[in-house]
Amino acid sequence: MVPFGGWDMPVQYAGLKTEHDAVRTSAGMFDVSHMGEFRVTGPDALAFLQGVTTNDVGKLRPGRAHYNWLPGESGGLIDDIYIYMVADGEYLMVVNASNIDKDWAHLQKHTAGHDVNLSNESDQWALLAVQGPKTAELLQPFSDTDLAAKKKNAYFSAKLFGFDVMLARTGYTGEDGFEVFVDASEAEALWDRLLAIGITPAGLGARDTLRLEAGFPLYGHEFSDTIHPLSSSYTWVVKDKEHLGRAHITAAPPQKLIGLKLERVPVREGYPVYADGVQVGPPIGYVTSGSSSPTLGHPIAMALVDAAHAEADRFEVEVRGKRHAAERIGLPFYRGA
Amino acid sequence: MKTLSELKYAASHEWLSPDGTVGISDFAQDQLGDVVYVELPEVGREVSAGDTVAVVESVKTASDIYAPASGTVTAVNDELNGSPEKVNESPYEGGWLFKMDVTEASADLMDAEKYAETAEG
Numbered sequence: 001m002v003p004f005g006g007w008d009m010p011v012q013y014a015g016l017k018t019e020h021d022a023v024r025t026s027a028g029m030f031d032v033s034h035m036g037e038f039r040v041t042g043p044d045a046l047a048f049l050q051g052v053t054t055n056d057v058g059k060l061r062p063g064r065a066h067y068n069w070l071p072g073e074s075g076g077l078i079d080d081i082y083i084y085m086v087a088d089g090e091y092l093m094v095v096n097a098s099n100i101d102k103d104w105a106h107l108q109k110h111t112a113g114h115d116v117n118l119s120n121e122s123d124q125w126a127l128l129a130v131q132g133p134k135t136a137e138l139l140q141p142f143s144d145t146d147l148a149a150k151k152k153n154a155y156f157s158a159k160l161f162g163f164d165v166m167l168a169r170t171g172y173t174g175e176d177g178f179e180v181f182v183d184a185s186e187a188e189a190l191w192d193r194l195l196a197i198g199i200t201p202a203g204l205g206a207r208d209t210l211r212l213e214a215g216f217p218l219y220g221h222e223f224s225d226t227i228h229p230l231s232s233s234y235t236w237v238v239k240d241k242e243h244l245g246r247a248h249i250t251a252a253p254p255q256k257l258i259g260l261k262l263e264r265v266p267v268r269e270g271y272p273v274y275a276d277g278v279q280v281g282p283p284i285g286y287v288t289s290g291s292s293s294p295t296l297g298h299p300i301a302m303a304l305v306d307a308a309h310a311e312a313d314r315f316e317v318e319v320r321g322k323r324h325a326a327e328r329i330g331l332p333f334y335r336g337a
Numbered sequence: 338m339k340t341l342s343e344l345k346y347a348a349s350h351e352w353l354s355p356d357g358t359v360g361i362s363d364f365a366q367d368q369l370g371d372v373v374y375v376e377l378p379e380v381g382r383e384v385s386a387g388d389t390v391a392v393v394e395s396v397k398t399a400s401d402i403y404a405p406a407s408g409t410v411t412a413v414n415d416e417l418n419g420s421p422e423k424v425n426e427s428p429y430e431g432g433w434l435f436k437m438d439v440t441e442a443s444a445d446l447m448d449a450e451k452y453a454e455t456a457e458g
Binding site for chain 2: 011012015016017020205208209264265266268291292294299320
């Protein structure tokens with residue numbers, strides 16, 4: 001167990017690779033109850049959300065969810081989030097665990113002038129992410145709802161093993177799957193039922209290798225209060241609308257987020273990146289996330305490099321004082337079926 | 338966890354055999370998980386007990402390996418370059434890391450029984 005955002009979290013259960021492979025080929029489950037949940041209600045809920053986010057919340061319909069950003073007032077992101085539309089004037093926002101207090105203070109500050117109410121329901125909900133190509137098939141016999149008929153980003157109430165839950169066809173692994181919002185008091189019983197039908201428990205370690213293979217940025221690594229979020233290729237998250245921090249978001253990012261492949265040596269967060277063959281001068285970037293890829297069998301990494309160098313095909317990464325060749329490859333590293 | 342009685346163990350989970358061979362314990366390989374890369378020292382390098390001499394990387398992390406003795410590195414297990422998983426499969430045999438000409442072993446090494454108590458404690 002390791003401390004993570006105020007929670008004790010398991011890094012692994014049976015072993016990282018076993019857990020990773022289960023999610024890629026069958027189904028695994030992550031206890032992500034540490035994530036924060038804020039409910040936003042009131043006649044001005046939509047107007048308020050439009051002003052503090054970059055994606056178009058007005059496009060959501062009840063029962064639909066989307067990925068979104070909370071831009072800061074000085075260039076970076078306060079957080080990257082998911083917004084679920086419950087009904088007209090009612091939304092649920094899921095935020096990163098380590099940002100709950102910061103997000104809450106930020107959102108409260110910007111409610112002025114809006115008829116809107118925020119409630120922090122983070123302690124009330126447990127969140128289990130069941131992920132993998134067989135998820136719908138494995139859960140179907142134990143639900144009252146036709147799961148296969150639900151589209152990606154659907155958000156709906158359902159019975160699961162008799163528990164009243166909210167399900168979302170979303171995830172952070174690059175596979176199909178459902179995230180299950182369940183009352184915190186029932187989470188352990190639901191986990192045991194999922195375990196009993198053969199869903200593999202998976203820890204933080206596999207969650208990180210899975211999201212890295214899928215090319216998903218992680219707040220604190222690829223995003224931060226200072227990193228320009230359009231260093232990443234997620235330009236679709238910024239829509240043509242007025243919102244907080246607009247001028248910073250639309251300015252050109254000084255860095256670009258690239259994917260790197262290495263022959264053998266794994267590279268880790270913070271390792272310096274150099275232009276190929278350039279022996280003098282400072283690094284042109286650094287690794288933001290890196291690991292050996294269990295699915296691909298070689299090391300992969302994401303790195304932030306100066307925009308002027310981002311189109312190069314080859315780079316060098318310094319590992320314990322020695323330079324190793326790295327090849328730029330497109331993100332994601334892995335695309336699910 | 339498996340230990341071998343003829344070996345001496347460091348609190349940092351390296352083992353040292355009477356002939357100067359060094360590896361990591363069964364406990365250590367289990368904790369690390371799948372080993373994907375091993376960086377070995379140069380043959381001929383002189384090391385002091387406690388120096389960082391090698392790195393064993395699993396999917397999730399890089400772990401430094403400390404010399405359990407002072408002396409000179411005389412051989413490294415080149416097979417680990419192509420098959421790092423040997424560290425998991427056979428930590429006391431095929432998964433050895435390097436051999437040393439030992440001048441003085443660390444005074445803090447433990448016998449198998451004491452190590453097993455410490456590691457599992």
